[in-house]
Structure formats: C-alpha cells, structure tokens
Amino acid sequence: MTTPPWETTAAWRELLAGLAELDGTFLAGPRAVRGEQAVAEGYRALATVLGVAFDAYLFGDAARPAFLDVNTPFRRDRRWGGDNTDAWYCFTPIDPARTYRVRGRRGDSTYFSLTVYNEPSPGEWSDRVVAIVNDTDLAVDADGRFELVMGPARPDGHAGTFVPLAPDAAVAFTRDYQLDPLAGRRVTWEIEALDDAPPIRRTDGATAAGLRAALRWVRTLCAIVPLAVAERDPQATLGHNVPTAVNAFAEPYQVGDANYGWSARDACYAFASYALDPDEALVITHRPPPCRFWNLVVWNPFMATEAVTDARTSINNGAAVPNADGSVTIVVARDRLAHPNAVSTCDHAEGALALRWFLAEHVPTRPVVELVRAKDAPTTPT
16 A cells, blocks of 8 residues: 555544554453443443544644633533543633633532643643642622633733743643532633734645544543452352442542643542442441532443433532531432432443532542341431
8 A cells, every 4th residue: 555645644544543552441352341231331442532522633733722622511522531421521622822812601510720730741631730720719799790711820910810821831731620510600701812923724744643632532531441340259258249449439649730631720539439239328428528510420441421311310408408516428229229319320231420519618528338128228318
C-alpha cells in the first residue's frame, strides 16, 4: 500500500486501529466484565468517551472557546468518567498565553465552580489543578450574574475576579450541582477570548494532532475502567459467597492540587466497589459534616450511571431523609427498595459507589456498610 501523503490519513488509521484494540480491556484479562449488560455498556462507554474526545480535541478551539457539556443529568451519551445525576460539567480547551472573559448566571445551583487543569500532553488526563474559583470567590449580583477574567496577567483596569493561568494550563472545567436536577435551572456559562483569533484554516497537522489527542484521551479512560471488583470469599456467610474487599468504603479524603484526572479540589470523596446478588442489599450509614452539598451515586463498572429521568441511582442532601441523630442511611440494591433513601444498581451485580462532599468543614468519617438480605433492609429512617 502506498504511504499516504497526509499526516491526517495516518492519524485516522492510528485512531481506527487503536479503537479496535480497546474492547480487549473489558472482554478478557483481569478486568474482564461478566454478563451481557456489562459488555454492552463497555461499548457504550467507548462510544461516549470518543464523542467527548472529538468535541474537546478535534473540534475544540482555544482561540474560539465554547463550554461544551461533558456530563449532564439527562443525556445518555454523556455518562462516563465518574458522572452523577445532580451535576452539569462543561469543558473547553484554553491557551495559557491568551486572556479570557467568563460570564454566567447561577440559576438554582447549590454549588458551582470553574477549575483550570494542566495536561502533560494533549489528550492526556490532568495531574495538577492549576487554579479554581467557586461561587464564594465570585461577586454574584441579585440576578445571579457573575464574571471573571483569566489569563497570563491581570488586564489593566480589571478589578474583578482574576484567575492566573500558569504556562501548563490547558483546560477550563466547570461544575454546577443541583439539589433538584429535574427542576433546577442550570448555571449558564459563556466564555470569550479577548485576544484576536487567527483566521480559520483547517490544516493537515492540526487535524492529525486532534485525532491523536482524541485517541490518547480514550486510551486513558480505558486504562482506568472497567473497575476491578474483588472475588467473593467461599468461606463467607449469608448462604452464599460474600465479597471480601468489596461492599466497604475506603477512607474519605480531601482532594489536593496534585491528583490524576478531573477531581474537584473543593470536594472530599469516598469510594467503594459493590458485588450484590439479586436478594442482597447494602445498608450504608454516614454522618455528613457541615457542607454545601453531598451525594452518593451508583456506577456501573465503567464509572457511569443512568440519566436522572431513567432511574434513581443517586441521592443527595436535598432529597435524603436523615435519621433522628443526624446520620443518613442509604439502601442500595439491584432493584430500588422501599426506604425513602433507596437507590438502585439497575440490576448490575457489580460496580462502584461514590460519595462526595463539597466545601465540607472537615473530612468525613468513613461510612459504615452492612450487607443484608434485601427483605431485611430497613424501610424507614431510624
């Protein structure tokens, strides 16, 4: 075969060949998923993250930025990477040599922020938070409007909120959390580059670079998911095998500046994997510290959940009914049970659980998890 003269042709073929290999991460080997549903969702995960990668790296333009939705409570094609049903996340590439103005209106948000991340190379996931501003850092007027400027240096005459861009700044990522995602008005975000943009010209080199960055992005996700779940212990009780390293949360932690991926520095997190038979349930009790927002979300093995209109797979502090002592009990089962704080895995036998707390006064204590028969799960708060 004759070598094509265009770099884009080579990059396109690299993309196709790379994608053809990635289903091997969930079809075979130590992270192979079990069952038709999990396999089907593996392919949906690949398609979803490829769409996000194209939006961000092939069609994104740091000289003509636009915030694109990468997670929403509603879109089925934006379920990936640790999503939840309470939040809108937006993403745009930025150039650290440029200056940008960001405007918005908060709507019904209970927490919102803008985080600037680095990228070690285009499409490679961040390992450093460059800067962050949340709603407490902004002057929000009576109509909910706000504005900030970010760039390499504060513009002359600008006295408002300014976000300095370090030389490795590459991405601006917004978060908007809603206590009632079905009815809440999302934050509106607008961004403009204050420097003149060059003429639009699609080049072979830039298009090839965008395709390669998109493949790098997808490969990064596939290095993380599907999440491995421990084998069950044949010596356990409950009449069948009980997980040994699953169905228990790791210690909660506060996100730092140096972290891998797109975590929120304002948040504390706690993660667990679950393994449930159809007749089992998890009874999770935690004591939320004073915080702006918390939620628990059930993920499939690909760190994705369902749309808020399709199933109840998460619960937050706006909907949860607390116990008399201020703790909160959440019941997780393959079908949604009777407890007012019950959520469903949508019949997934395996997956992950994520708890997050925003602007918490202190790192929460580790949630307590009890594995019970579904018929024995509590139906009311205590």
